[in-house]
Amino acid sequence: MSGEGLESVTFRRPTEADYEAISRVVDDWWGGRQLDHLLPRLWLQHFTGTSWLAEAADGRLAGFLIGFLSPDKPDVAYCHLVAANPNLRRHGLGRALYERFFDDARAGGRTVVSAITWPANRTSIAFHLALGFEVQAGTGSQNLYGTPARAGYDFDREDRAILVRRL
Numbered sequence: 001m002s003g004e005g006l007e008s009v010t011f012r013r014p015t016e017a018d019y020e021a022i023s024r025v026v027d028d029w030w031g032g033r034q035l036d037h038l039l040p041r042l043w044l045q046h047f048t049g050t051s052w053l054a055e056a057a058d059g060r061l062a063g064f065l066i067g068f069l070s071p072d073k074p075d076v077a078y079c080h081l082v083a084a085n086p087n088l089r090r091h092g093l094g095r096a097l098y099e100r101f102f103d104d105a106r107a108g109g110r111t112v113v114s115a116i117t118w119p120a121n122r123t124s125i126a127f128h129l130a131l132g133f134e135v136q137a138g139t140g141s142q143n144l145y146g147t148p149a150r151a152g153y154d155f156d157r158e159d160r161a162i163l164v165r166r167l
């Protein structure tokens with residue numbers, strides 16, 4: 001799939017049948033970090049209506065975005081995971097996935113999209129800033145890896161930057 005542009009990539013809603021293909025690539029696409037626990041099957045059972053899958057012409061996985069409309073916060077849509085195949089990066093695929101999710105959020109009456117990311121994931125921070133997200137600073141945040149972030153945000157050990165984009 002290397003060297004291809006986005007012309008041959010198509011977008012659709014994922015189904016539970018896509019679970020194996022997606023969960024298989026998580027560790028590799030996140031640069032070898034062991035992160036597949038972030039994607040138990042339930043995400044492909046209960047959140048497919050607001051998630052997106054990108055497919056190359058040969059049917060192989062090009063990218064995905066797993067997101068949902070917050071049940072508790074009626075103005076917020078939340079992106080849990082977004083990724084592009086490493087061979088297809090910097091061709092606008094991540095942006096195209098998010099744009100579809102922004103449309104879902106607007107259609108659901110949401111005015112804010114939020115996400116969190118590891119502050120040392122500079123690519124993720126740069127990507128989100130390019131898409132119009134802001135990193136939340138202020139109470140409880142400190143400078144981690146050059147980004148305002150909350151130390152020990154999850155499990156009392158995982159640092160996270162909080163990203164917010166107004167629609």
Ligand SMILES: CC(C)(COP(=O)(O)OP(=O)(O)OC[C@H]1O[C@@H](n2cnc3c(N)ncnc32)[C@H](O)[C@@H]1OP(=O)(O)O)[C@@H](O)C(=O)NCCC(=O)NCCS
Pocket residue numbers: 029030031080081082083084085088089090091092093094095096117121122123124126127128130131
């Ligand atoms: C983050 C990720 C989804 C971006 O996907 P992508 O398809 O390469 O992103 P796009 O081509 O749509 O990039 C949009 C803009 O984001 C910024 N950007 C993307 N990757 C970047 C990088 N490596 N360095 C700096 N800026 C970057 C650029 O401004 C880019 O626009 P440009 O290419 O015209 O300059 C992809 O790198 C990825 O899958 N990373 C691993 C998983 C991950 O960390 N996900 C995010 C946390 S959940």
